[in-house]
Amino acid sequence: MSDTDSETGDIPQHPPRKIPSILVTGTPGTGKTTTSEMIANATGLEHIDVGKLCKEKNMYESYMEDFDTHVLDEDKLLDELEEVLAPGGKVVDFHTCEVFPERWFDLVIVLRTNNTVLYDRLQTRKYNERKVTENIECEIMQVVLDEAKASYAEEIVIELQSNSVDDMEENVERTRQWVEAFKRNNA
Template identity: 45%
Template sequence: PPTSRATRTKPNILITGTPGTGKTTLAGLVTSALPDYQLLEVGKVVAQRNLHCGRDESFDTLILDEDLLLDEMELILGGDDAGGRGVEPQHAARGGSGGWVVDYHSSDLFPERWFDMVIVLRSSTSILNDRLVMRSYSEKKISENIMCEIMDVSFNEALEAYHPSRVLSLPSDSIEEMSDNVSRVVEWAEAWEQSMST
């Protein structure tokens, strides 16, 4: 049976937000600060394991095969039978016990039971624009992403998919905010572990 949050000893944390808001940076810093936690960069898994059905040329992005991705992630995050195909050994050993820091620009495709906390990063549009220009995104891709940020797409998506008490929106314009966010997530995770062990 799928593992529920009640059987986890460590929380699973989803970090979401518009591309460029700092998800991968935050997820990396959090996993460094919490040595027993592991980073799962969903975009990387999709590309490396071919969990897509080709490329959308006009947006220069891979077209996600959602079913393949969810099956793969269930083995890593949710299941207790992760010894099988394609799962890296360190992932297999960890199946279902929690401690995953997952980084993805979307959140509503995942089962709610996988995550104990959902962080939505927010950046102001001029800062986000500069970051995406630095990344050499096309103008079309930049304006699409800026529009999503202005319309709070990531935040609304998270609020619809998860209980609002698990969704936390955090500003990510500056290094100071990034560092506050790391502390906040780390403290929250440690408190979660404490509450589960008592």
């Protein structure tokens, strides 16, 4: 049996998922990991912290001293996650999104944060001044939101504010309700 449909020549799609996978993305400091952990706890989905996974499996090509950051080996990451994400049931958090195939996610949440709040969070993390400035500029220019809108179907991308614990709790509840509706609609 071939990998293509003999009549149309199309590559067959995975069967529809019964349980969704969600990408939570945003500028560093917007609350991705905390929100993702809370969503996983509220929904029973499994949380995958891509930054932590990359560190554990050394998925880097190089290191950029000026920005105090590693350069991701995208191929290693994609190979690692392909089979993990296919069946659904995951909450993935990462600061960028365009690297991931559209087919992996049923919902893409882009967290946004007020620049003053974001600045304080990044300072608390002891980011160097250049890294703080770059991330603040990314948030001002809505770089991650624009990447998400360019990389995924418009109807699955939502922008949520993440300035406070109340915002996070509201975002988690909204996502929990969405997950329940997805499960009902795909049972």
